[in-house]
Amino acid sequence: MTTIETLAPAKINLTLHVTGRRPDGYHLLDSLVVFAGVGDHITARSGPGLSFMATGPFGGAVPMDGSNLVLRAADLMAGTSGRGATLTLEKNLPPASGIGGGSADAAATLRGLADLWHQPLPDREALLSLGADVPVCMTNTPQHMRGIGEDLTPVTGLPPLFMVLATPRVPVPTPQVFAALDGAFGAPMPPRPVFPRPYDFIEWLATCRNDLEGPACALAPEIDDTLFALRHTPDCLLARMSGSGATCFGLYPDAEARERAARMLSSENPDWWVAEG
Template structure:
């Protein structure tokens, strides 16, 4: 039996501008998305039917039936490509779910890629309607590890200038912020677009550019869960953190630092002060 193993990286929205709302209720976004080297571990093995098993520190609460996003991705690929084979999927969950870092979407995107190889069929393109139906973050996750600009409702993707070397400290306080409630709390749904990312920025220039952008969901998320503001303040209190903000609709926050050595040092400081927070140092991934 053939088996494929791979890692699904965390997706981090370094910016998230809400630029409008469609008649169907979906919000229009403009976001710089990067991927970090903290990951879920996945595998796929040929099998007669589709099934999934889940383990790892964040496995509680992850469904193991057809509602699991990996299972939905597998079924979509089966249907579109007319595949009769199945697969035994495994997910070792190291990333918190419902945390604004797209772990479920990253898992689903990697499942599509693994099964296309395992079943020897053409992969689904990121703009396929079946991909977008899995969630607004799945198309961009198919482009990992490349940083991308994501616009529209998540379906319009464009490459960006190469980022300078940098790292992140990811922090998630133990709070849940339902995405629907965060969007409901938006005061302005027609904000300005993100500034274009200039080419050739060094670390200091990138930090300055990032500080001039927004996450429009941060304020309503902090209203729902004040611990988000506490996490950002804890990162901002560290002189080596050049910028701190929230990823996606929360509750994961990030601090931008210049390298992994600094990220590890800051992560230790924050973790010791807040033992019940999930804290992880992470390199920002880029194509070779």
């Protein structure tokens, strides 16, 4: 029996500028996306038919209906071929928390099944049918993401990022966050220069925004508490919300500062999900 294991890392929007909205209702984004070292895992084993199970600390929160992106991705790959696989999702990332969990799981499923079945990946239009974040999650490398998520440019030259992720585990409905923003669109990201030192990158990053942070905090004030806690950990260089929330990230100068901050946040907020990214 052939087995393929694939990582579905957390997607982090270091910036998220919302620059407008198309006539069909989709919002236009300008975002710098990176991927953390923590994530879900997809295991695909050859077998008859398509079957699925979810394990891990958040496995119980995974839907088993038509909204399940792992199953939708598997159906897309299988098409009418009749190919089968047993899929297991180890769900380590909190769902619906602004770090692309479902989209990352779908992308990992596509990559895993492509290897298992020795077939090409779907085209960009098919990927977008699963969700706007799926194309960027196919890469697992830094990307400049524009449009509704389909316009991707690889980004090189970024310094190492020592990151702590924290979420207060509150639901933040993405449609409501975007609805609160409508009409208040901003400018794209400023030009990204070459960064001779890591601190130069952090300084540039501080001139950027997440335009969804304000609306999300209004819907879930716990996000403000999370940002406050991150910003008051020792040596935090920058704290911001990722995606539409509620996960926030803090950036630190080195691995030791990151580890110290993660321990502090976990100790002071035992109900939060905290991870080193």
